[in-house]
Amino acid sequence: MLKTENVYKRLWQYLKNYRGSLFLSVFFKVLSAAMNALEPLIFGLIITEITANVRDMLAGVAGAGINYRYIIMILVIYYIRGTLYSLGSWYANVFITKAVQSTIRDLRNEMSRKINSMSTSxxxxxxxxxxxxxxxxxxxxVSNALQQSFxxxxxxxxxxxxxxxxxxxINPALSLIVIxxxxxxxxxxRFIMGKSQPYFKRQAKxxxxxxxxxxxxxTGFNVIKLYGREDNSEAEFGQIIDDLQETGFKASFVSGxxxxxxxxxxxxxxxxxxxLGGLQVLAGTLTVGNLQAMVQYVWQVNQPIQTITQLAGALQSAQSSLERIFAVLDEPDELNEVTESLAAPLTGQVRFDQVDFQxxxxxxxxxxxxxxxxxxxMVAIVGPTGAGKTTLINLLMRFYDVTSGAITxxxxxxxxxxxxxxxxxxxxxLxxxxLYEGTIKENLRFGNLNATDEExxxxxxxxxxxxxxxxxxxGYNMEMNQESSNISLGQKQLLTIARALLSDPKILILDEATSSVDTRLELLIQKAMKRLMEGRxxxxxxxxxxxxxxxxKILVLKDGQIIEQGTHDSLLADAGFYHDLYYSQFAK
Structure with a gap:
């Protein structure tokens, strides 16, 4: 698992690509923070002035009165301060939003690229x-945490x-309390966050x-209904959400x-x-306005820290999410050490030479x-479940690489x-x-993006x-829905066969290609495949x-080994495993 500092260092690698927006966001936030810091001081000047004017008036000082000119000037300064504060806050949000959303877009794009480069395993x-x-x-x-917290x-x-x-x-002595x-x-x-972080990690899991x-x-809803497993499913889900509720409560309670x-x-x-400030006011060493300002600065020091603690839950959830995201990005890519290139199209000569795999x-x-x-x-591969039929195809397609030996x-x-x-x-x-959501024509063209309508x-x-x-x-422009449920399973299979044929492959792989169609469609497919497999x-x-x-050639596999090999007629004549398997399907 990545350390916390490493997680945020890696996140910075994405954010720094938008340093311009980040700089402007911080600049405007500095402006708004400076204006916010001036507020208690400006209020203190007004309070101090009014207090002094009232005291002189009560004492009967000649010419004493409210200094409206001074107060109006301070109020104008306060208004300008407020305007700059609002503008700074608004522009800071605009630029941080631009940086964050661009960063999240890059992160999603990299995850998409990673998915396409990872191994099937x-x-x-x-x-x-x-x-x-x-x-x-x-x-x-992560997006919400960055947007809200940065x-x-x-x-x-x-x-x-x-x-x-x-x-x-204002007052160095009183400021020591604040510091x-x-x-x-x-x-x-920090102590409380250390106690709550394990709960947030478990919550993400x-x-x-x-x-x-x-x-x-x-996905298996119909099967659950068929076998009457609704109660079991509900009980399993209840256990998961009970764990989630318990862990979420502990995470929120401790951080709360x-x-x-x-x-x-x-x-x-x-x-x-x-x-202490009140005593200094009584002693005449601190004005009432500055005491008010000092109290406000205590609030300005503690309130941001409390705000960060309120964000602790979001930050800890974001940390756990980043660890899960980077765990995917750190997975090794599919090995692809290219030392040879295909100078000419393949003819389809395939050889397995002393291949071992596990x-x-x-x-x-x-x-x-x-x-x-x-x-x-045309090579047919038959055998019981677990014999290695699909594994053989996975090796040929390089979804997995052989443990030893070679495929050429x-x-x-x-x-x-x-x-x-x-x-x-x-x-x-398969x-x-x-099929994906789109027209039938688009689904067929997936096999060859350059194919014409005629092809x-x-x-x-x-x-x-x-x-x-x-x-x-x-017709060909009919939209398939998201689950392709607006056509039958057999019809979908026919479309995938047409899609494969459109790519004009040198080698065809059919993994139970007719298992989902009725007998009439199966005969149509057999006729089409017999014609189309010529030369492939x-x-x-x-x-x-x-x-x-x-x-x-028919290969009969069992436990990863070829136990019989030959044509249909020769294997029947041998009266071995294939003979028994065949007549178990066609016996009267």
């Missing part, structure tokens, strides 16, 4: 909801320095857990102690200044795996190629169809989805063995 091991919380609520917490902290330091300076100018109250206030606040739980339950403690210190300073150090999954695929071959494509070790350049040669259709239509026809699209309201190396993962009977 990170997302496999972290809750989606927790990640979403870091990108949304944590960043917003100027108030600057104002607090300026106000304290100016107030002490004015107090020393003594500052370290007492500071160390009291529980919020991430809650986001993950809500996201998972909303700060205000009464500091108020007590402030009130003691008030009493001391009022008592997700966890002590649990090997694939061991001494060897395979050679010629350009244009056209003789290139894929670890020596740019991931981005290498993956451009692949088309991939079991879970993914989009051609790909849709090749995937046997053109007719379906034209029956929709708006294809890897097909399938549980429906009817879809792979024409494969050039």
């Amino acid at each position: 990170y997302f496999d091991s972290h809750q989606f909801g927790d990640m979403l919380g870091r990108f949304t609520s944590d960043v917003e917490t 100027l108030q902290i600057v104002n607090a330091f300026l106000t304290v320095i100016l107030a002490i300076s004015m107090a020393v100018y 003594f109250s500052i370290p007492l206030t500071y160390f009291s606040a 529980i919020l991430g857990d809650m986001n993950g739980f809500v996201q998972e339950n909303l 102690i700060m205000m009464p403690v500091l108020s007590t210190i402030s009130n003691l300073a008030y009493l001391a200044v009022a008592l 997700y966890l150090p002590d649990k090997p999954l694939i061991r001494d795996f060897n395979l050679e695929v010629k350009p244009g071959e 494509v056209d003789g290139h070790d894929i670890r020596n190629l740019s991931r981005q350049e290498y993956r451009k040669n692949f088309g991939m259709v 079991q879970d169809a993914w 989009i239509v051609a790909a849709a026809k090749a995937a046997n989805v053109d007719h379906f699209i034209r029956t929709l309201p708006g 190396t294809s890897f097909v993962i399938a549980h429906r063995l009817s879809t792979i009977q024409e494969a050039d």
Whole structure:
């Protein structure tokens, strides 16, 4: 975990890019703080003058009276002071807002870039909801804290320095009371913040857990209803929010102690200044106006410190959020040491050479795996759950790198190629169809951003989805909603196949591509895929063995090993594992 000072040093690396706005904001805040510091002194001059005039009038001094000319002059000065104070405060807020919002934009952009450069393994091991919380609520917490706290902290330091300076100018002896109250206030606040910070860290973690739980339950809402697990879900959520409530209460309670403690210190300073200052007034060594000014400066010293303590909760939450944000930014990027480049398009010759792989150090999954695929071959991969089918594809796509051995494509070790350049040669259709909010045409063009409308239509026809699209309201321009729930799951699968075909890949990967469609659509897809896989190396993962009977090579995997290999007919003739698996699906 990052130390507090390191967190804020890193935040400064983003803020300093907008030094101009920060400088102007601080400049105007200095102006407003200076005008604020002059207020007690100016009031003191008026009070002192009026008190002296009244005393002379009561004493019967000849020509005694209210010096209206002097008082009006002081009031004009006070009005000018107030105007400058208001202008300084307003412009300080304008420029700090500009700096903060620009900084938060940069932070979000860097997080977005980071997400695109991280390895797949990170997302496999972290809750989606927790990640979403870091990108949304944590960043917003930092934004609010900067917006609310930066100027108030600057104002607090300026106000304290100016107030002490004015107090020393008026009465050095009484100012010692004001100065003594500052370290007492500071160390009291620091002690309480140290006690409350662990609770704020735990609160941020529980919020991430809650986001993950809500996201998972909303995604699987129908399944929860189907199995009648509403009560279980409610109980689990209740446990999370009970923990959040308890931790939030402790965090707020401990940090809330700060205000009464500091108020007590402030009130003691008030009493001391009022008592000793009153004695000096009686002794004639201090004017009534300056006593009033000294009391005001005690308030100007203690009030900013109390304001900072009120912000303690927001600052501590922001610190915890920054730690979570920088934890993401500190994750290592996906290794991409490029030593070779592709001089020509790939032909699709793939070779696995003594490949070993394991997700966890002590649990090997694939061991001494060897395979050679010629350009244009269709390779089907079958086997029980956990056999390593999807893992094999993850290795081929370089979502993970092999533990030992090598995978080569056209003789290139894929670890020596740019991931981005290498993956451009692949088309991939997954079991879970993914479409984003936008038109059907935009979703299809995602496979090739430079594709023309004619090419989009051609790909849709090749995937046997053109007719379906034209029956929709708006056709290719129909808007998909956020969850793509305005078309069926099978229709979404057809669109993702058309999208993959539009990219004109050299290697096709189909991971249960027909598992979500009915028999009629499955036959249409099979006809389209048979035509479209000509000349392309294809890897097909399938549980429906009817879809792979024409494969050039069928690999039967079990426990990360090829236990059988051959064509559909040869494997049936061998009467082995594939034979049993096939007839378990088609037996009468």
